Amino acid sequence: MHVTEKGLEFRASGVVTLTTDFGLADPFVGVMKGRIVGRHPDARIIDLTHEIPAHWPAEAGFWLARSFRYFPPGTVHVAVVDPGVGSARACAAIEAESHLFLAPDNGLLGAVLESVANPVARRVDDQALQRAGVASPSATFHGRDIFAPLAAELAAGRLQPADLGAIVHDLVPGWLEEPTAGLREVAGTVVTVDRFGNLITNIGSEAVGAGHVQLAELDVGPVRRTYSDVASGASLALIGSGGLLEIAVRDGNASQTLKAGRGARVQVVR
Amino acid sequence: MHVTEKGLEFRASGVVTLTTDFGLADPFVGVMKGRIVGRHPDARIIDLTHEIPAHWPAEAGFWLARSFRYFPPGTVHVAVVDPGVGSARACAAIEAESHLFLAPDNGLLGAVLESVANPVARRVDDQALQRAGVASPSATFHGRDIFAPLAAELAAGRLQPADLGAIVHDLVPGWLEEPTAGLREVAGTVVTVDRFGNLITNIGSEAVGAGHVQLAELDVGPVRRTYSDVASGASLALIGSGGLLEIAVRDGNASQTLKAGRGARVQVVR
């Protein structure tokens, strides 16, 4: 790594992560990978997840912000989740802590921006697209036609972050506020629902303490250690394996039982 | 690439794509990859999809025909979807546009044959299997025991397409006709149903024009620009992100609501 005035500079490692809402039943993820290896045969492509809900880019940013440090410096992280796909939305790029993030400029990267040191944000301009050989007007599938070629050129080291465009300070803001801590409470949000229906919040264990957890108007009680601390069918709050506060129903599906999902407000009252 | 009398010759790039009906819950896809890297450690294996319905090989060919050009020349595309697996079905191989396709000779590759320039088709013979070290009689799981070794040898460049067998002109025909255009209508088929229940047809946007769309006896109306052009719960036709005509229900599941699925006939009447 090369340290400059603005911190750890990005030096491509050849690793590319992919985060999308494409699912794995259709060939769209495979096609993106085809375009990447066509331009950079030595790319090592790693799927983060392809099950982000299409209407909820916030979840992509949430996972990226909590995952990227487990990848080697010089990784290019591509996230394509955009309710407005096909529109003329620009691509946002963030360089931080020797990693590079590419996503539609729709607020997806908000959680990354808030959690990194000294981020440098850019909006990808036409000159960068031309250097990457991307014919912008004809693009209909941005993951394949814009993000894949850009990621390949960046991962190959043929394109540098500074080539992407001018530094900007007005990326579209994130979808979720980071949790806010008051004197007597911490307020956060349900960011995702796992496959068991558990509601995963963006409130970290360090912020929880001995407080009572509230989901909208519902008192979920104190944070428990394990499911067996409550009766079958009862709701409970606990810290999940990722170190985040989550709300569950023992032997049940919290999202269905409590009729709550992504975006629901959660408070911890001390 | 090497240009010969018959066009762009196949030169192995080391990239292999996989398309199957195995799903990802069982280890069968992983086992195929194990056999490939055991023979060719430098293979770069990319999943196209493993969610093709077992009884519907047509969908594998459909996706391959529309995806393969996004992979580098010299890619080996393996597709294993066969309602008659375990039978003595031969393997078909098609060389076209510097790509190579391997699949059971059950019509799976029909869409590829119809969409490429100057295809060269072969049926894999016993001599080729022997050269690839495949003991044909003992094979029970063709993906693992026949297709994976063949793909590895081809991707490694140790086996050439011409080694696979004599050129044939009688591969089993495809499952679907390409759309037919009459004076006043275009007729096509629902090729796949996406995870939202949308019915994806094989009719391209260029063939649609200002016509009315009919699904069997149901008039779905003109092609719309967006979902919001109809009321919630209403059916509509629109062009999907892949450039294909699809039939959807706003805020609903078209396949369930309209009781239609793969193979249903669709007409555009001008």
Place this chain on the structure above:
Amino acid sequence: MHVTEKGLEFRASGVVTLTTDFGLADPFVGVMKGRIVGRHPDARIIDLTHEIPAHWPAEAGFWLARSFRYFPPGTVHVAVVDPGVGSARACAAIEAESHLFLAPDNGLLGAVLESVANPVARRVDDQALQRAGVASPSATFHGRDIFAPLAAELAAGRLQPADLGAIVHDLVPGWLEEPTAGLREVAGTVVTVDRFGNLITNIGSEAVGAGHVQLAELDVGPVRRTYSDVASGASLALIGSGGLLEIAVRDGNASQTLKAGRGARVQVVR
């Protein structure tokens, strides 16, 4: 391969397989891969499956025992399925037939132990974790914090199996007994349920013969050749593509119809 007194020695090939209960909707599998390529950029990582039920590690061992020989010698097989994750459970390592297996010491590897020649088992000790740079006390997510770094060091050849710890003979026993054969019957277990609801047993075709199959108290009849040997809606026993006895319902879901699942006892009475 290097042959020693104790058989074929493990020499890292750089291939790593992953088997977990993480699913693919969350980024946990991707994060494990990030840690592996961060330490060993040339690792070739292959997913076996990430859909093992969390409470049923036996299925991971079952698939591993039946799959590992299709991977090249020198493969590191990592399996992380542990109902007691976060506990102070040690890691078990088994070296056998030039392959290396890593898993929680919770019986997961029982099926592997029973199916290989001359296994050498170890429990990973603190010294090995230190050599791999793993800070054991702070670990909360074992797949990411312990198994991924260990696998990377082993796949890179910087850590040898003998470095992992002393040889032990008291790994936690497997969850399932291998099928037992009496004079007139073979007894086994449903190991997994596939996505169609078929009940897959651990009884191999060679043990079945012309017997009658019983699922708990239910007589499923003789082993059939194909689904069409029974009426729609009827249950039947047959040999699946993996060479294992399975119980199905024609045009139906056997697990739901017969109210049976993983762990159910199956007998073949001759």
